[in-house]
Amino acid sequence: MKFEFYNPTHLIFGAGTLSQLGEIAQKHGKKVLIVTGGGSVKRSGVFDRAVASLKSAGVAVAECTDIEPNPRITSVARGADIARKEGCDVVIAIGGGSTMDASKMIAAATLYDGDPWNLIGHGQDNWVIPTRALPIITVPTLAATGSEMNKGAVISNDESKVKSFVQANCLFPKVALVDPELTLTVPKDQTAYGVCDIITHVTEGYFSGIDGTPIQDRFAEGVIISAIEWGQKAVADGSDIEARTQVQWASVVALNGWVQAGTNYAPPVHMIEHALSAHHNITHGAGLAVLNPAYMRFVAKARPDRFAQFARRIFGLSGVDKDDLTLAMAGIDKFEDFLRSIGCPTRLSEFGIDDALFSQYAEDAVLVVHDENGHLPGRPPLSKADIVTVLKSAL
Numbered sequence: 001m002k003f004e005f006y007n008p009t010h011l012i013f014g015a016g017t018l019s020q021l022g023e024i025a026q027k028h029g030k031k032v033l034i035v036t037g038g039g040s041v042k043r044s045g046v047f048d049r050a051v052a053s054l055k056s057a058g059v060a061v062a063e064c065t066d067i068e069p070n071p072r073i074t075s076v077a078r079g080a081d082i083a084r085k086e087g088c089d090v091v092i093a094i095g096g097g098s099t100m101d102a103s104k105m106i107a108a109a110t111l112y113d114g115d116p117w118n119l120i121g122h123g124q125d126n127w128v129i130p131t132r133a134l135p136i137i138t139v140p141t142l143a144a145t146g147s148e149m150n151k152g153a154v155i156s157n158d159e160s161k162v163k164s165f166v167q168a169n170c171l172f173p174k175v176a177l178v179d180p181e182l183t184l185t186v187p188k189d190q191t192a193y194g195v196c197d198i199i200t201h202v203t204e205g206y207f208s209g210i211d212g213t214p215i216q217d218r219f220a221e222g223v224i225i226s227a228i229e230w231g232q233k234a235v236a237d238g239s240d241i242e243a244r245t246q247v248q249w250a251s252v253v254a255l256n257g258w259v260q261a262g263t264n265y266a267p268p269v270h271m272i273e274h275a276l277s278a279h280h281n282i283t284h285g286a287g288l289a290v291l292n293p294a295y296m297r298f299v300a301k302a303r304p305d306r307f308a309q310f311a312r313r314i315f316g317l318s319g320v321d322k323d324d325l326t327l328a329m330a331g332i333d334k335f336e337d338f339l340r341s342i343g344c345p346t347r348l349s350e351f352g353i354d355d356a357l358f359s360q361y362a363e364d365a366v367l368v369v370h371d372e373n374g375h376l377p378g379r380p381p382l383s384k385a386d387i388v389t390v391l392k393s394a395l
């Protein structure tokens with residue numbers, strides 16, 4: 001293992017912490033742009049509570065509403081225009097992963113004169129990695145993407161149907177204000193998709209990372225086991241604050257870089273899912289629920305010992321009288337059973353998606369990230385034909 005770890009985000013975690021928003025924001029600026037999604041934060045009263053806290057701390061407020069799921073670059077440009085016109089010096093995201101990712105890019109695009117799509121890496125020649133952004137504060141209302149405490153953002157281009165991502169140090173939020181109470185009203189299906197997203201962030205590194213990372217393996221297994229245990233409880237009873245708290249914490253640690261540190265992490269399942277949701281606008285976590293087991297079955301053949309370890313340690317399956325591959329497949333079946341038990345889809349047909357565009361999804365996935373052979377990085381790296389094989393097995 002040889003690595004660096006850097007994460008400067010100040011994390012404030014716990015039920016009721018939303019009331020601290022004003023006091024935190026006034027340390028970073030005088031006028032905030034609050035970025036929100038489809039309106040649930042207004043219906044739930046969270047928005048009003050946030051504004052009250054800001055105003056009582058003497059912080060002025062402007063608004064950018066209606067960030068869509070799978071946020072678009074056009075929304076980023078719109079948000080940046082508002083921030084400039086209103087003279088905002090801080091961006092606060094109140095919402096799920098889409099809102100947080102859009103907010104990060106609004107914060108960067110506000111200080112960038114060119115086309116904001118240049119700031120998103122998508123295989124283009126004129127990629128400009130952001131180096132400046134307004135201070136960002138994240139207030140997640142959904143436990144899923146982990147965007148609250150990392151430097152990544154995933155943005156879609158509706159014209160080109162490309163969904164891509166950027167990672168840059170200036171996109172680390174200054175503060176992540178993580179209040180699990182804000183997730184109490186998340187519906188069952190979105191709760192389940194969030195749990196799947198959390199687990200997939202961890203399995204990506206677990207299955208595509210290097211050998212010889214025993215401590216990271218145990219971190220990863222702890223997060224997966226806990227997300228399964230508390231995720232089931234949060235889906236069964238959305239008002240269970242203890243379950244919501246543990247799932248929210250799992251979301252943070254699953255993708256703030258700590259579990260992946262030193263593993264040489266690659267996210268092939270995410271790359272394939274992004275291609276799929278760019279074309280079909282499906283919920284990210286639901287797409288992952290379909291793709292991850294299919295991906296695991298494909299790559300387990302190349303690395304059965306790793307997947308046998310997953311079966312033993314996550315699901316307590318016994319390897320007695322079984323070869324590694326048989327045990328590996330039994331573990332993946334168990335994982336898929338779990339996803340189905342919390343209400344996740346596990347087949348593309350459940351979205352009404354057929355094989356018509358499989359080659360296109362494979363092209364799009366490797367366009368965004370590829371190695372010197374044009375393969376999607378992972379272990380093993382996937383050719384376009386491999387990606388199509390994975391997709392076919394998920395029909």
Ligand SMILES: [Fe+2]
Nearest residue numbers: 145197270284
């Ligand atoms: Fe994700």
